[in-house]
Amino acid sequence: MGYNILAFVSGAPETDFQTARAPMVIFNYLGDVSSEGEKGEYFEPDSADGFSAGLDYYDPRNHDGSDLVVNCLVDGGRFTLWLDYNSGRFTGAQAQAFAQSILDNITALGGYLNAQSEALERTASDLGETEWSPEEFEGVIAEFAARGERIQRIYPLTPMQEGMLLEHVAHPESRAYRLIDIYECVRPLVEARLRHAVDALAERHEVLRTAIIHKGVSRFRQAIVDRKLPLTLVDLTGSDDPFAEAQKIRLDLMDNGYDLQDRTLTRFVYCKTAGGGYLIFATHHIITDGWCFETILRDLNALLRGEELTGSSEGQYERAVREQLSRDKNAAVGYFTKLLKGYENSAVVPSWGEVPEAERDANDQISGTLSAETTQSLAALCKSAGATLADGFNLAWGLVMGTLNRTDDVVFTTISSGRDGYSADVSDLVGLFINPVPVRIDTGKKASARQALIDLNRQSGQTRPHDFCPLADIQNALGGDIRLSGLIVSFEN
Numbered sequence: 001m002g003y004n005i006l007a008f009v010s011g012a013p014e015t016d017f018q019t020a021r022a023p024m025v026i027f028n029y030l031g032d033v034s035s036e037g038e039k040g041e042y043f044e045p046d047s048a049d050g051f052s053a054g055l056d057y058y059d060p061r062n063h064d065g066s067d068l069v070v071n072c073l074v075d076g077g078r079f080t081l082w083l084d085y086n087s088g089r090f091t092g093a094q095a096q097a098f099a100q101s102i103l104d105n106i107t108a109l110g111g112y113l114n115a116q117s118e119a120l121e122r123t124a125s126d127l128g129e130t131e132w133s134p135e136e137f138e139g140v141i142a143e144f145a146a147r148g149e150r151i152q153r154i155y156p157l158t159p160m161q162e163g164m165l166l167e168h169v170a171h172p173e174s175r176a177y178r179l180i181d182i183y184e185c186v187r188p189l190v191e192a193r194l195r196h197a198v199d200a201l202a203e204r205h206e207v208l209r210t211a212i213i214h215k216g217v218s219r220f221r222q223a224i225v226d227r228k229l230p231l232t233l234v235d236l237t238g239s240d241d242p243f244a245e246a247q248k249i250r251l252d253l254m255d256n257g258y259d260l261q262d263r264t265l266t267r268f269v270y271c272k273t274a275g276g277g278y279l280i281f282a283t284h285h286i287i288t289d290g291w292c293f294e295t296i297l298r299d300l301n302a303l304l305r306g307e308e309l310t311g312s313s314e315g316q317y318e319r320a321v322r323e324q325l326s327r328d329k330n331a332a333v334g335y336f337t338k339l340l341k342g343y344e345n346s347a348v349v350p351s352w353g354e355v356p357e358a359e360r361d362a363n364d365q366i367s368g369t370l371s372a373e374t375t376q377s378l379a380a381l382c383k384s385a386g387a388t389l390a391d392g393f394n395l396a397w398g399l400v401m402g403t404l405n406r407t408d409d410v411v412f413t414t415i416s417s418g419r420d421g422y423s424a425d426v427s428d429l430v431g432l433f434i435n436p437v438p439v440r441i442d443t444g445k446k447a448s449a450r451q452a453l454i455d456l457n458r459q460s461g462q463t464r465p466h467d468f469c470p471l472a473d474i475q476n477a478l479g480g481d482i483r484l485s486g487l488i489v490s491f492e493n
Contacts, residue, residue: 023066025066083095083098132217136217150226153318156325160434161286175254177285178284184276187276189272189276189277193304197304208266211223211265212261232269257282288431295430313430317430317431319424339438349401385457386457395452408442412438439463
């Protein structure tokens with residue numbers, strides 16, 4: 001009787017189990033005990049025989065009275081079997097034949113399943129989903145199949161993604177989080193090579209093929225879908241102002257090109273001109289962040305040059321998401337609660353009422369540039385204090401906020417890359433990792449800029465292990481007296 005069955009009868013009315021009987025054959029499958037690696041294995045064996053140290057599966061008490069005891073596991077991608085046998089009832093040749101028969105049947109079954117893999121019915125747990133009902137799962141699978149698409153994996157959303165989804169559901173016409181850039185091409189692109197490059201890019205970075213599933217399900221999820229990324233070609237060789245035409249296409253995509261569940265979230269439009277053209281790259285912030293674009297453009301350029309890229313990110317973002325969700329959120333909230341203890345201000349940029357619509361600027365952005373000398377001077381000051389340039393920028397911003405609010409203790413929100421502390425390197429991985437986190441700058445009456453930088457750098461190091469924590473959870477823990485959102489600072493290296 002297996003332990004999993006005995007667990008269900010514990011505490012039930014007395015049952016007449018015949019405990020003195022021993023089965024002739026015991027079969028134990030111990031699972032995948034390999035170390036975590038690129039294929040997602042999890043447990044590393046500690047002893048030379050492949051079993052974990054401290055667990056003696058050969059102890060006679062584990063199989064007293066049984067004539068054949070089979071223990072098997074998967075280690076390093078290889079199925080391995082051990083057989084203990086009663087030498088008083090079986091010869092070595094008979095035991096060997098019994099063990100080989102098991103291996104032969106597993107080999108035959110594996111060959112059959114591999115041959116039938118496309119026809120086999122997949123369950124939700126096969127794809128990573130464990131909370132949907134069978135009806136929800138079958139409905140989603142059928143919906144994508146009707147479009148000729150096949151779901152490959154399903155996994156949860158991060159808190160940041162849930163927030164973006166909430167914004168999309170509440171304001172479906174909003175342009176928030178829609179990312180569309182226009183890149184100038186210095187020479188014409190060949191359609192066949194561009195199509196190959198886009199396909200290879202989608203294969204290499206599976207997150208670009210993500211769908212956000214939020215309709216008809218009880219738990220919102222993201223899914224990797226076996227689909228092609230849309231590529232549209234537009235001939236603008238006869239246009240007097242091709243860039244203006246490309247901008248119109250961009251605006252049309254911005255207003256009409258997004259549905260998180262029903263449409264592909266990444267697409268390309270190539271606007272051909274006589275001298276080259278414009279490549280429009282559209283994606284959504286719910287699956288990418290600013291740290292992704294260098295990776296995407298680097299790989300796309302390499303593919304357009306005809307290079308073949310090796311390696312794949314298959315499963316890497318899913319593992320990172322699940323790892324993030326398994327972190328100790330209570331400890332993170334506790335850290336930020338302690339960091340902000342005693343803070344009673346509300347740092348804001350004062351405004352003087354609403355600007356009449358007729359007087360509003362068409363361009364809602366202002367940009368400025370520091371001289372190289374000023375930048376180098378700030379970098380040198382930061383380095384002398386053991387701080388980063390980002391620390392220096394945050395300090396400068398904190399001083400401005402302190403002046404505006406007549407205080408030497410301010411809190412504002414900065415954007416963390418969110419890519420530290422994972423068991424695998426995710427620095428070049430395509431996916432959404434960023435997260436807003438509070439920064440507190442208390443300069444005091446007598447603090448120097450150098451000391452403030454030292455303190456701020458120390459705070460940055462202490463915050464880093466907790467920079468995954470949802471801002472809403474921190475706000476809830478603090479109560480409604482402190483407003484953490486509204487002012488967001490992002491420093492990009």
